[in-house]
Amino acid sequence: MQFKAPKGTTDILPDVARRWQYLEHKAIELFSIYGYEPIVTPMFEHTEVFLRSIGISTDIVQKEMYTFADKGGRSLTLRPEGTAPVIRAYVDHNMNQLPQPVKLYYTGPMFRYERPQAGRYRQFWQMGIEAIGSDDPAIDAEAILLMINYFKSVGLKELTLYINSMGCDEDRPVYIRLLKDYAEENREKLCRDCQKRIDLNPLRLFDCKEESCQLVMKDAPKIIDYLDKECKAHFNKVRQYLDTQGIAYIIKPELVRGLDYYTKTTFEVVSPFLGAQNAIGGGGRYNKLVEEFGGPPTPGIGFAIGTERLSIAVEREGAFLSIDNKMDVFVAVPDEAARSTAINLLSALREAGISSDLDYMGRSLKGQLKYADKRGFKYTVFLGSRELESGEVVVKNMETSEQLEVPLKELVDKLSEILGRPGAVARVKGPGTGVQG
Ligand SMILES: [Zn+2]
Ligand SMILES: [Zn+2]
The missing domain is CATH 3.30.930.10 (Bira Bifunctional Protein; Domain 2)
Structure with missing residues (x-):
C-alpha cells in the first residue's frame, strides 16, 4: 500500500x-x-x-x-x-x-x-x-x-x-452606504455570490474573481476618495x-x-x-x-x-544561483583497514564545521567516487591503508581535479584553511577528535 x-x-x-x-x-x-x-x-x-x-x-x-x-x-x-x-x-x-x-x-x-x-x-x-x-x-x-x-x-x-x-x-460607514447603492444599481451584472455580498459586506465585492463583477467594481466608488x-x-x-x-x-x-x-x-x-x-x-x-x-x-x-x-x-x-548546496569533503575509503581512522577523521572534520560524509553502502572506490560526484562535494580525501602507512593523504579538488598531498595530522587545519573557515583552526580539540595515522 x-x-x-x-x-x-x-x-x-x-x-x-x-x-x-x-x-x-x-x-x-x-x-x-x-x-x-x-x-x-x-x-x-x-x-x-x-x-x-x-x-x-x-x-x-x-x-x-x-x-x-x-x-x-x-x-x-x-x-x-x-x-x-x-x-x-x-x-x-x-x-x-x-x-x-x-x-x-x-x-x-x-x-x-x-x-x-x-x-x-x-x-x-x-x-x-x-x-x-x-x-x-x-x-x-x-x-x-x-x-x-x-x-x-x-x-x-x-x-x-x-x-x-x-x-x-x-x-467607512458613509462610504459603505455609497458602495451599497452603487452595487444595488448594478445587481443584475453581479454574480450570485456578489449579490449576497451587497448586503453582507459590500467591501468584499472587490475580492470577486469573476470578470463581470470586476468590470462593475472598476467604476464603483473608492474608499480612498471618502x-x-x-x-x-x-x-x-x-x-x-x-x-x-x-x-x-x-x-x-x-x-x-x-x-x-x-x-x-x-x-x-x-x-x-x-x-x-x-x-x-x-x-x-x-x-x-x-x-x-x-x-x-x-x-x-x-x-x-x-x-x-x-x-x-x-x-x-x-x-x-548563489545558493551553495555542495558538501565540503567526501572521505573516500578504498579498503576496510582505514575505515575506523576515516570515521575519526569525519568526526574531526565535522567538529571543525566542515560538512563531510563517507560511504555507507559498501561501494567500491570507483562507486564511491561516482557517488561523490553525483551528490556534489567540493573535495575528496583518499584514505586507505597506503595513506595510513605514509601518513600523507591526497586531497582532490572535485571541480578542477587539482590534487595535493597533506600530512594526515594537519588535514583538518589545512581543509579549514582551504575552505575559509578560520575559526575552526583555533578550535581546541577535545578527546578522541585528533586524527592519528
Ligand atoms: Zn478615517
Ligand atoms: Zn462576483
Whole structure:
C-alpha cells in the first residue's frame, strides 16, 4: 500500500526546501535588524478567533476554513493566516504592558481549504511581521520598506508596490452606504455570490474573481476618495515617508485585501513573474483588532509573505544561483583497514564545521567516487591503508581535479584553511577528535 500526500498538499523535497530555508534565514536576519522578535503560536485556534477577526462574510471564513471538532467537542480551526493568532497572543499575555510597539515575526504553515490549483495549496507557508501599539505613519512606511528591502535582499528586482487606505470607523460607514447603492444599481451584472455580498459586506465585492463583477467594481466608488481628515493625513504621511526613502508605489483604490480587519494603510507587492496570482506579499493596518480580542484600544500593522510564491518568483528571476548546496569533503575509503581512522577523521572534520560524509553502502572506490560526484562535494580525501602507512593523504579538488598531498595530522587545519573557515583552526580539540595515522 502506497500513499500520496493528501489532496491539496505537497511534499517539499530537499532542492526546494533548501531554497525555502534560505529565504526564511534571510527574512529572519532582516526582521531582527528591524527590531522584530520571534513568536510561535499554535497551528490551530478556537474557531471564534478567526470568525471575529477575519470576518464572517469573507471568502476565507465562508469557504476556506479547515474547521473541525476535537475529542472534547471544541470547534477548532487550522490557522488560515498569521495575524489573528499573534494578536490573540498579544492580548492573552498582556503584551500591552510591555514597552510599545511590540514587534513580532513568525514563519510557518497556514491552511485554507481551497480548490487546488497551480501554486495554491491547502497547506502553504508564510512569513510575517506585526508591529503592535503604534499608529505612527512612519511605522507603516517602515513595514513597507522592510518588505521591499527583504525582496531585494533575495534578489528580486522587478517589483510593483501597491498601496491604499481603507479608512476607519468614522469614514467607512458613509462610504459603505455609497458602495451599497452603487452595487444595488448594478445587481443584475453581479454574480450570485456578489449579490449576497451587497448586503453582507459590500467591501468584499472587490475580492470577486469573476470578470463581470470586476468590470462593475472598476467604476464603483473608492474608499480612498471618502477618507476623513485624519485618515487622509495619515495616508499622506505614509506616502511622504515612502517618497523620502525613494520607494516607488502605485495607489490602487481596489486594494481591500480579503480580510475584514484592515483599517487605514493596506499594501501589496507583486512580481511580474507570477502571472495572475502575482502577489508575493501584502499587509496593512488593523487598528481595531486588539479590541476585537478584548484588549485595550491598540493600533497595529503587519504583513505576510507567501513563501511558495516568493520562491517561484526568485527562481524565475534567476536569483537562486548563489545558493551553495555542495558538501565540503567526501572521505573516500578504498579498503576496510582505514575505515575506523576515516570515521575519526569525519568526526574531526565535522567538529571543525566542515560538512563531510563517507560511504555507507559498501561501494567500491570507483562507486564511491561516482557517488561523490553525483551528490556534489567540493573535495575528496583518499584514505586507505597506503595513506595510513605514509601518513600523507591526497586531497582532490572535485571541480578542477587539482590534487595535493597533506600530512594526515594537519588535514583538518589545512581543509579549514582551504575552505575559509578560520575559526575552526583555533578550535581546541577535545578527546578522541585528533586524527592519528
Ligand atoms: Zn478615517
Ligand atoms: Zn462576483
